[in-house]
Amino acid sequence: MFAYIVRRVLYAIPILLGVNLLTFLLFFVVNTPEDMARMQLGAKRVTPEAIEKWKAERGYDRPLLWNAQAEGAGRATQTVFFQKSVRLFALDFGASEDKRDIAAEIGERMWPSLALAVPVFLVGLAVCVSFALLMAFFRATYLDLWGVVLCVAMMSVSTLFYIIGGQYLLSKLWHLVPISGYQGATDALRFLFLPVFIGVVAGIGASSRWYRTLFLEEMGRDYVRTARAKGLAERAVLFGHVLQNALIPILTGVVAVIPLLFMGSLLSESFFGIPGLGSYTIDAIQAQDFAVVRAMVFIGSVFYILGLILTDISYTLVDPRIRLQ
Amino acid sequence: MRAILLPVFFLFGCAEVWNDPYPASDRGQKVLYSVFSERPKHLDPAQSYATDESQFTMQVYEPVLQYHYLKRPYQLIPNTAAALPELRIEQRGGETVSVYEIRLQPGIRFQPHPAFVPGNLTLDRRQVAALASPYGLPLGTRELTADDYIYQIKRLAHPQLQVPIFGLMSEYIVGLKAYAAALKAAARPSEWLDLRQHALPGVERVDAHTYRVILKGRYPQFQYWLAMHFFAPIPWEAEKFFHQPGMAEKNFTLDWWPVGTGPYMLTENNPNSRMTLVRNPNYRGQPYPSEGEAGDAAAGLLADAGKPMPFIERAVYTREKEAIPLWNKFLQGYYDSSGISSDNFDQAVRISLEGEPGLSPEMEANGIRMETSVEPTLFYLGANWLDPVVGSAMGGAAAERARKLRQALAIAIDWEEYLQVFANGRGVPSHGPIAPGLFGYRDDAGGINPVTHEWKDGKAVRRPLATAKKLLAEAGYPDGRDERTGQPLVLYLDTTTRGPGDKALMDWWRKQFARLAIQFEPRQTDWNRFQEKLRKGNTQLFMVGWRADYPDPENFLFLLNGAQARAKTQGENASNYSNPEYDALFAQVRHMANTPQRQQLIDRMVDLFRRDAPWIGGFHRKSFDLYHGWLGNLKPNEMADNKLKYLKVDPERRAAMRLAWNRPVLWPVLLGILLAAAAVVPAWLAYRRRERMAARPVPAAGA
Incomplete structure (x- = not known):
C-alpha cells in the first residue's frame, strides 16, 4: 500500500x-x-x-x-x-495583491470554515444515514413512500431558499438565534447553530434518498436473507450487515469530501457572515486577486487529490478483499 | 417545557434576547454598531482612497484641517492646526510659489502604541511571531510635531507605496518628482527607508510645531487636500516598528494598523469579519461645535455645544456582504444605522402626493429617523468627442450636426423617469457639471439647462419631444434616418451591465432612443474591457460617475478640461471633450477664490457645456439613510469623514427597544419537539411490532 x-x-x-x-x-x-x-x-x-x-x-x-x-x-x-x-x-503562497500574507490569512480563516463545515458534515451524515435506514426498514410502507416524497421535495428546493427561509423563521420571526455574524471560542456556538441546522436540512433530501437506494440494494442480497433465516433481529441485520456493506459506495462520496471541508462554503459563509475560506475565495475572484485565486485553487487541488487517496485507503479498511498495489 | 429548553437557554448565554449577536459585556455600553460591506484594501493614509476606508482612517488620523460638522456651505476649520494655514505668494528662484505655513496646537499626543517604546523597535522574529496583536507589547506615546506631517508628505513619494495623488501633487509640491527619483535610487529591498535622512525642498520645518508646504504657482484647492488623510501625520517610529522582520508575515503593517492622534484607535482589525475602534485615551477632547445652520439648535444639534468629544466609547463595524441580514439586523436594533436597498425601499419609505419622501408608518412607529442628502456626485451619459457620429472633434459642419444630435438626445432621454424607475427617486437630474451645494451651482431659474428644460410654474420642465425631433432633423437624421444614405441611425452604448437583471434597464434605454426613432444597441462588456475602451477612445456612448474630493467647482469642471482627455493623457475627461474657450476659462477659474467674478466665469463655462452637450444628461445621487432614535447629533455631511466623534448613543433606550423587539418565541420549539415525538413514537411502536412478529402467521385456535 x-x-x-x-x-x-x-x-x-x-x-x-x-x-x-x-x-x-x-x-x-x-x-x-x-x-x-x-x-x-x-x-x-x-x-x-x-x-x-x-x-x-x-x-x-x-x-x-x-x-x-x-x-x-x-x-x-x-x-x-x-x-x-x-x-x-x-507551500509558499506569498502575499495577496493588497500585500496581506496569504498563509496567515488561510491560517486565520480555516477555523471558521471548519467550525461550520465539520458539524454540517458529521451531523448531516448521521441524520441522513439514520433517515435512510428508517426508510429502508419500513420499505414499501406509507412511511417509506412519504419519506421519499419528502426527500424529492427537499432536494428540489434551492439552498438559498433554505438559508433565507431559515433566517426569516428562526431569527427574524422567532428571535431564537442571531441572523448572521461570528465570534470565536464558545461564542461561536450561537452563530453556528443556524447555518449548521440549515446545512444539515438542505442536504437531507439528496443524501438520504441515495443512501436508501444503497441500503435497499444490500437488503435484497442473499446474505441478508440468510441472516434473517438464522433468526437475527432486524436491528442486527441492518446495523451489523447492511450498513457495513453499504459503506463502500457511501465512502466513495464521503471520504473524498472530507479534505474539501477545509475550503469552506461559498454561499453559507457569505449569508451568515462567517469569515472563512469560502468567502475569501469569492472576494479574491471579485477583486481579481490572482495571488489568492491561484493559492486557493492549488490548495483545493491538493485536497481533492488527498481525498481520492484517502478514499482508496478507506476501501481497504471496509472491504478486506480490496488490496492496493 | 422549561426543562427541555434549559440547555438551549444556557447555550444562548442566559440572556433575555437570544438573537443578540454581541457579547453580553457590551450591554449598557456606549458602543456604536455599524457595518462595512467591502473589505478595506488600505488603511495607510498615503495609499487609501476609498470612502469605505475613510470611515476607519479618518477616525484615527488627523489632518491639520477639517470640515465644520454643522455649517453649510462646507467650511474648513482647524483640526490639529492652531489656525487656518497662512498663505503667502512669493518669488523663489524666479518662480512664483505658494507658501502654506501651518502652525500646530501644542500638547497633542499620539494614541498609545508600541512604536513609541524604544525597546519595541528592535524586536526579533521570535518575539514578533509570539504576538497576537501589535497591542500585545508595552505601549507608549509622544507629542505630535511638525516633523510627523513632514514625514507623511515625504511618504507621498515613497517608492514602495502606491500613492494615488502622487501624480497630481508632484505637479505642485516643489521638488516632489525629483524626490521620488532620489528615494527610488536610495531604497534597498526589505530595508526600512528612513525618510528623515532625505530632504524634500517642498516642505520646511520652522519649529517643532510649525511647518511650511511650498507649491509651484497657485493652487487654492490645496487647502482642501490639507483636510484629507493624505496629509495626516505619520510618526517615523511607526514605519520603523512595522518594518521589523516577521511583521509582514503576521499582517502587522502600517497599511493595516493605523497610528494616529484622532479620537479613536483601531484595536481589532479583521477585515473579513469585524473592525473595532476604541476611544483613544490620549485624545485631547476637542469641543463639540457651538454654531451651526439655522434650525440646528431647534433640531437639538447644539445641545452638546462645547462638550468634549468623542461621546461614544467604542465603534464595532461588522462585515455584512448580503443585504438581507443587514436589513433584518437593523430592524432588530443590532445596527444603529442603515442605508436603504431597492428591495426594502417600499417598506421603509412612503412618497407623499407632493412627491416628497417620508418614513413609512412602520419605521416611524419604531422611532427610526431618515436623513437625506444630495451627494457631491455626478453620474452622466458621456458622448465620446472622438466618435464620428456623436463626437465633434472633426470640426466644421459635421461637428455641428453631432452637436445637434447630442442636444436632441439630451432632451429625449428622460432622466426624471430613470431616477423614479431605477433609483426610487434617489437622485436629482443634473443641469450642469457641478453638483448641488457647491459654489458655482445655481438652483434657481438660471440654473436649469435651457437646451433640455424650461422654467414653468416655478420648476424645471423637460422640453417637448418635438423640440428634440426638430434638432434631430437639423442634425441630418429626420425620423431617425440619415438623410444622405437613408439608413436608420444606430447608436451604441458601451456598458458593463449584462446580467439578466439588467434587461429592464436596457429596455428602458431602447425606449428612450426609440422616441426619436433611433436604433439602440448596447455593447455589453466587462469592467476591464470597458475601461480599456475609454482609455483608447473606442466608445460611442457610455455611462460613468464621479465623486468630488473636495467642495470646489474645480473638482467637477476639470472633468471636461481638454488637457485631461482620457484618450490622449489618461486623464479624467472620459468623453475627451475639447473646447479651447472652455479650457481657457478653466485655467482662470481653477485658481480663483469664490468671488462673483468666478461665478460669472463658471456660468460661461456651464453655458458652453450645455450648448456642446458632451454629456447627454445625468444625475446627482441622493442618499437616504435610516437611524434608530437612540443615535444623536446626526446631520448628513458629505465632505467630512471624521463624523464618529460627533455622534452620541443612548444605550439604555437601545437595550429597552432591543428587548421589546426580540423576545424569543418559544412555541415553534415546543411544536418541533412534539412533531418529532409524533413521528418517532409510532415508528418505534411499528418497529417493536415488526420485531415481535412471527415469520408465519399463527393459525387461529380451532382452525
Missing part, C-alpha cells in the same frame, strides 16, 4: 502543474496584469506610471509564459508563470 500511496503522490505533481497552468491561462485570458493593477488602484487619478510601478512591485512586469529577451533557462524562468507557480510547491 505504501508504494501505491507514493505512486499516487508522484502522479499528483503533473496534475498540480496542469491545474496551475490552467488556472493561470484562464485567469490571464480574462485579465491582463494592467487590469489587475487598475482594479487594485481604483478608478480615480490612476496614472500609467502608477500602473507600471504596481506591476513591477509584484513581478507582473515580466512576460507571462515565455521571455524572449532572456537567455537559456531564463526564457522559461523569468516569466510571471514560473515565478508565481514554483513557490506554490514549497
Whole structure:
C-alpha cells in the first residue's frame, strides 16, 4: 500500500502543474496584469506610471509564459508563470495583491470554515444515514413512500431558499438565534447553530434518498436473507450487515469530501457572515486577486487529490478483499 | 417545557434576547454598531482612497484641517492646526510659489502604541511571531510635531507605496518628482527607508510645531487636500516598528494598523469579519461645535455645544456582504444605522402626493429617523468627442450636426423617469457639471439647462419631444434616418451591465432612443474591457460617475478640461471633450477664490457645456439613510469623514427597544419537539411490532 500511496503522490505533481497552468491561462485570458493593477488602484487619478510601478512591485512586469529577451533557462524562468507557480510547491503562497500574507490569512480563516463545515458534515451524515435506514426498514410502507416524497421535495428546493427561509423563521420571526455574524471560542456556538441546522436540512433530501437506494440494494442480497433465516433481529441485520456493506459506495462520496471541508462554503459563509475560506475565495475572484485565486485553487487541488487517496485507503479498511498495489 | 429548553437557554448565554449577536459585556455600553460591506484594501493614509476606508482612517488620523460638522456651505476649520494655514505668494528662484505655513496646537499626543517604546523597535522574529496583536507589547506615546506631517508628505513619494495623488501633487509640491527619483535610487529591498535622512525642498520645518508646504504657482484647492488623510501625520517610529522582520508575515503593517492622534484607535482589525475602534485615551477632547445652520439648535444639534468629544466609547463595524441580514439586523436594533436597498425601499419609505419622501408608518412607529442628502456626485451619459457620429472633434459642419444630435438626445432621454424607475427617486437630474451645494451651482431659474428644460410654474420642465425631433432633423437624421444614405441611425452604448437583471434597464434605454426613432444597441462588456475602451477612445456612448474630493467647482469642471482627455493623457475627461474657450476659462477659474467674478466665469463655462452637450444628461445621487432614535447629533455631511466623534448613543433606550423587539418565541420549539415525538413514537411502536412478529402467521385456535 505504501508504494501505491507514493505512486499516487508522484502522479499528483503533473496534475498540480496542469491545474496551475490552467488556472493561470484562464485567469490571464480574462485579465491582463494592467487590469489587475487598475482594479487594485481604483478608478480615480490612476496614472500609467502608477500602473507600471504596481506591476513591477509584484513581478507582473515580466512576460507571462515565455521571455524572449532572456537567455537559456531564463526564457522559461523569468516569466510571471514560473515565478508565481514554483513557490506554490514549497507551500509558499506569498502575499495577496493588497500585500496581506496569504498563509496567515488561510491560517486565520480555516477555523471558521471548519467550525461550520465539520458539524454540517458529521451531523448531516448521521441524520441522513439514520433517515435512510428508517426508510429502508419500513420499505414499501406509507412511511417509506412519504419519506421519499419528502426527500424529492427537499432536494428540489434551492439552498438559498433554505438559508433565507431559515433566517426569516428562526431569527427574524422567532428571535431564537442571531441572523448572521461570528465570534470565536464558545461564542461561536450561537452563530453556528443556524447555518449548521440549515446545512444539515438542505442536504437531507439528496443524501438520504441515495443512501436508501444503497441500503435497499444490500437488503435484497442473499446474505441478508440468510441472516434473517438464522433468526437475527432486524436491528442486527441492518446495523451489523447492511450498513457495513453499504459503506463502500457511501465512502466513495464521503471520504473524498472530507479534505474539501477545509475550503469552506461559498454561499453559507457569505449569508451568515462567517469569515472563512469560502468567502475569501469569492472576494479574491471579485477583486481579481490572482495571488489568492491561484493559492486557493492549488490548495483545493491538493485536497481533492488527498481525498481520492484517502478514499482508496478507506476501501481497504471496509472491504478486506480490496488490496492496493 | 422549561426543562427541555434549559440547555438551549444556557447555550444562548442566559440572556433575555437570544438573537443578540454581541457579547453580553457590551450591554449598557456606549458602543456604536455599524457595518462595512467591502473589505478595506488600505488603511495607510498615503495609499487609501476609498470612502469605505475613510470611515476607519479618518477616525484615527488627523489632518491639520477639517470640515465644520454643522455649517453649510462646507467650511474648513482647524483640526490639529492652531489656525487656518497662512498663505503667502512669493518669488523663489524666479518662480512664483505658494507658501502654506501651518502652525500646530501644542500638547497633542499620539494614541498609545508600541512604536513609541524604544525597546519595541528592535524586536526579533521570535518575539514578533509570539504576538497576537501589535497591542500585545508595552505601549507608549509622544507629542505630535511638525516633523510627523513632514514625514507623511515625504511618504507621498515613497517608492514602495502606491500613492494615488502622487501624480497630481508632484505637479505642485516643489521638488516632489525629483524626490521620488532620489528615494527610488536610495531604497534597498526589505530595508526600512528612513525618510528623515532625505530632504524634500517642498516642505520646511520652522519649529517643532510649525511647518511650511511650498507649491509651484497657485493652487487654492490645496487647502482642501490639507483636510484629507493624505496629509495626516505619520510618526517615523511607526514605519520603523512595522518594518521589523516577521511583521509582514503576521499582517502587522502600517497599511493595516493605523497610528494616529484622532479620537479613536483601531484595536481589532479583521477585515473579513469585524473592525473595532476604541476611544483613544490620549485624545485631547476637542469641543463639540457651538454654531451651526439655522434650525440646528431647534433640531437639538447644539445641545452638546462645547462638550468634549468623542461621546461614544467604542465603534464595532461588522462585515455584512448580503443585504438581507443587514436589513433584518437593523430592524432588530443590532445596527444603529442603515442605508436603504431597492428591495426594502417600499417598506421603509412612503412618497407623499407632493412627491416628497417620508418614513413609512412602520419605521416611524419604531422611532427610526431618515436623513437625506444630495451627494457631491455626478453620474452622466458621456458622448465620446472622438466618435464620428456623436463626437465633434472633426470640426466644421459635421461637428455641428453631432452637436445637434447630442442636444436632441439630451432632451429625449428622460432622466426624471430613470431616477423614479431605477433609483426610487434617489437622485436629482443634473443641469450642469457641478453638483448641488457647491459654489458655482445655481438652483434657481438660471440654473436649469435651457437646451433640455424650461422654467414653468416655478420648476424645471423637460422640453417637448418635438423640440428634440426638430434638432434631430437639423442634425441630418429626420425620423431617425440619415438623410444622405437613408439608413436608420444606430447608436451604441458601451456598458458593463449584462446580467439578466439588467434587461429592464436596457429596455428602458431602447425606449428612450426609440422616441426619436433611433436604433439602440448596447455593447455589453466587462469592467476591464470597458475601461480599456475609454482609455483608447473606442466608445460611442457610455455611462460613468464621479465623486468630488473636495467642495470646489474645480473638482467637477476639470472633468471636461481638454488637457485631461482620457484618450490622449489618461486623464479624467472620459468623453475627451475639447473646447479651447472652455479650457481657457478653466485655467482662470481653477485658481480663483469664490468671488462673483468666478461665478460669472463658471456660468460661461456651464453655458458652453450645455450648448456642446458632451454629456447627454445625468444625475446627482441622493442618499437616504435610516437611524434608530437612540443615535444623536446626526446631520448628513458629505465632505467630512471624521463624523464618529460627533455622534452620541443612548444605550439604555437601545437595550429597552432591543428587548421589546426580540423576545424569543418559544412555541415553534415546543411544536418541533412534539412533531418529532409524533413521528418517532409510532415508528418505534411499528418497529417493536415488526420485531415481535412471527415469520408465519399463527393459525387461529380451532382452525
